[in-house]
Amino acid sequence: MTMSSAKIECVLRENWRCGESPVWEEASNSLLFVDIPAKTVCRWDSLSKQVQQVTVDAPVSSVALRQSGGYVATVGTKFCALNWEDQSAVVLATVDKDKKNNRFNDGKVDPAGRYFAGTMAEETAPAVLERRQGSLYSLFPDHHVEKYFDQVDISNGLDWSLDHKIFYYIDSLSYSVDAFDYDLQTGKISNRRSVYKLEKEEQIPDGMCIDVEGKLWVACYNGGRVIRLDPETGKRLRTVKLPVVKTTSCCFGGKDYSEMYVTSARDGMDPEGLLQQPEAGGIFKITGLGVKGIPPYPYAG
Numbered sequence: 001m002t003m004s005s006a007k008i009e010c011v012l013r014e015n016w017r018c019g020e021s022p023v024w025e026e027a028s029n030s031l032l033f034v035d036i037p038a039k040t041v042c043r044w045d046s047l048s049k050q051v052q053q054v055t056v057d058a059p060v061s062s063v064a065l066r067q068s069g070g071y072v073a074t075v076g077t078k079f080c081a082l083n084w085e086d087q088s089a090v091v092l093a094t095v096d097k098d099k100k101n102n103r104f105n106d107g108k109v110d111p112a113g114r115y116f117a118g119t120m121a122e123e124t125a126p127a128v129l130e131r132r133q134g135s136l137y138s139l140f141p142d143h144h145v146e147k148y149f150d151q152v153d154i155s156n157g158l159d160w161s162l163d164h165k166i167f168y169y170i171d172s173l174s175y176s177v178d179a180f181d182y183d184l185q186t187g188k189i190s191n192r193r194s195v196y197k198l199e200k201e202e203q204i205p206d207g208m209c210i211d212v213e214g215k216l217w218v219a220c221y222n223g224g225r226v227i228r229l230d231p232e233t234g235k236r237l238r239t240v241k242l243p244v245v246k247t248t249s250c251c252f253g254g255k256d257y258s259e260m261y262v263t264s265a266r267d268g269m270d271p272e273g274l275l276q277q278p279e280a281g282g283i284f285k286i287t288g289l290g291v292k293g294i295p296p297y298p299y300a301g
């Protein structure tokens with residue numbers, strides 16, 4: 001079998017400081033994402049090519065669709081509901097109240113509409129932070145929060161298998177993509193194991209998404225690539241390199257979820273690196289991958 005050749009295009013060159021959490025919103029043909037340190041949630045209309053932004057009062061690390069309209073986002077250590085029209089954020093729940101230096105990081109909604117997100121200590125530089133301060137949580141549709149585990153370094157990429165029986169998770173500084181058994185009825189996880197250990201040149205595993213064949217795509221921070229993994233065999237199936245090193249996360253979107261969108265960061269790059277990589281902090285579209293993704297699940301609360 002020959003691999004289809006991918007085409008990579010920088011669709012947004014506004015040089016975000018740390019783009020993250022790309023989510024495709026089919027209803028508006030838009031890509032949602034956040035710029036964490038800039039405290040902004042962005043929405044890029046793929047037809048008009050216009051970007052709208054909502055600024056919040058703390059670092060915003062993930063955004064998700066909401067079934068009842070609008071969005072949900074993780075802001076500082078709060079799960080919030082975001083109203084795009086009046087730009088207001090309403091707090092639904094707060095975590096890590098005893099950890100003043102913590103903030104949420106990556107988050108995603110499970111197939112039953114629970115919003116999963118983990119925390120980390122604030123970084124002094126990329127990947128430089130007090131270790132084991134983070135935890136993984138989920139916000140249920142009734143707005144109560146469950147905590148799964150603590151001792152997390154940098155809570156990052158997450159997604160669920162197509163049969164909803166496995167939860168995939170990345171704690172970046174473990175350099176591993178892990179799997180848990182997943183009980184969709186209760187939202188409980190168990191039996192943690194590693195399904196892939198990153199190779200040195202792949203650097204730090206960051207955001208992640210699943211494709212229609214049940215394979216995982218992981219954005220490699222400092223690795224300038226997304227990799228496609230088979231979680232059943234533990235083998236890497238494919239590497240797609242991007243023209244920037246700080247690739248942070250990926251999602252499928254566009255027509256029939258046949259395109260991949262990749263976010264990137266420029267924070268932590270020196271002036272020379274920025275000269276060599278003028279698209280650092282941009283949003284990239286990859287077409288011609290030959291595999292599609294699945295629609296994001298909306299938060300049910």
Ligand SMILES: O=C(O)[C@H](O)[C@@H](O)[C@H](O)[C@H](O)CO
Pocket residue numbers: 018020036105106123125126127128154155156172204205206221248
């Ligand atoms: O967005 C994230 O996941 C973190 O907040 C970022 O700071 C970096 O990606 C991280 O440093 C790489 O491990």
Ligand SMILES: [Zn+2]
Pocket residue numbers: 020105106156157206207248249
């Ligand atoms: Zn991340």
